[in-house]
Amino acid sequence: MTRQPHLDLSRRERQIIDILYANGRATAAEVQALLPDPPSYSAVRAMLRILEDKGHVRHIQDGPRYLYVPTLARDNAKKSAMRHMLQTFFDGSTEQAISALLDDSSARLSGDELDRLARLIDQARRNGA
Numbered sequence: 097m098t099r100q101p102h103l104d105l106s107r108r109e110r111q112i113i114d115i116l117y118a119n120g121r122a123t124a125a126e127v128q129a130l131l132p133d134p135p136s137y138s139a140v141r142a143m144l145r146i147l148e149d150k151g152h153v154r155h156i157q158d159g160p161r162y163l164y165v166p167t168l169a170r171d172n173a174k175k176s177a178m179r180h181m182l183q184t185f186f187d188g189s190t191e192q193a194i195s196a197l198l199d200d201s202s203a204r205l206s207g208d209e210l211d212r213l214a215r216l217i218d219q220a221r222r223n224g225a
Contacts, residue, residue: 105147105150105152108131108135108143109143109146109147109152111131111132112127112131112140112143112144112147112153113147113152113153113166115127115130115131116153116164116165116166117166117170117173120165121156121163121164121165122163122164123161123162123163123164124137124140124141124144124162124164125137127140127144127164128140144162144164147164148164151167152166152167152168153165153166153167154167181193
């Protein structure tokens with residue numbers, strides 16, 4: 097069974113991973129500076145070590161400092177998280193998930209966004225998906 101990203105992470109660990117995805121890579125001090133209500137520098141370093149032990153990040157030596165980077169490409173992480181969400185909350189049904197999203201946000205979707213979604217649905221229909 098493949099590891100599901102973000103499933104074994106605390107709220108603070110997810111925040112750190114999100115910072116690394118947004119920045120590509122960061123030092124512990126940079127992560128600390130970007131965290132809301134940041135813990136101590138040593139606590140951030142400890143969380144980064146835990147994330148390394150879990151296989152979510154790795155470090156690159158850059159002179160005297162470590163640069164931390166996510167181990168899973170952002171697109172792969174998004175797809176894996178989406179598959180997990182579909183299975184967990186929607187019994188694997190893409191239709192149910194999209195319906196829930198539209199029920200929640202349809203008033204906020206612009207005409208252009210709805211047109212793009214319609215084109216994606218048409219394309220999926222043509223591709224037999």
